[in-house]
Amino acid sequence: MEEAIKQFAPMIKGMYARQGALAKAFYETSGNEALPKISEVMGKAGMESANVSIAQGMARSMKAIGEHYEMMEKMLEVGLEIIDLSDDMIHFKLSQCTYGLEGTDRELCEAMMAEIKTMFSTLLEQEVEMKIPKTVAAGDEYCEVIITKK
DSSP, rough: OHHHHHHHHHHHHHHHHHHHHHHHHHHHGGGGGGHHHHHHHHHHHHHHHHHHHHHHHHHOOOHHHHHHHHHHHHHHOOOOOEEESSEEEEEEEEESSSOOOOSSOHHHHHHTTTTHHHHHHHTSOOOHHHHHOOOOTTTOEEEEEEEEOO
16 A cells, blocks of 8 residues: 555645646735635545545545554655644544645645645535635745635
């Protein structure tokens, strides 16, 4: 498994970087008017990711998602640290943005994170609330995300 993770890492990192680059370019040319469309597209990507995970038999719990994130850290190496994980919430930090949004702004980060919020809601079969107290997109030292079941 470790070898497979290493083989797919560049492809997955590149995919996230391309998503971020496209969103940044769209945002730079269209400003805040681009944010709803970016959020919509990323939400659809989150639903698709969740459906792939469901088809592959991923358990539909917050803890299973946390374990999945820990596995993804081995691939993406973005400095993931899970601060708290329970049946109802996950609280984590990242030292790097998977989308490469460092130095942009909070609004673009939040639009891109619609992918994660929708993925969690789809996997858990219920709405979630997402808080982003810190984001490298807005110049913070790290990203901090808290996702809780509603």
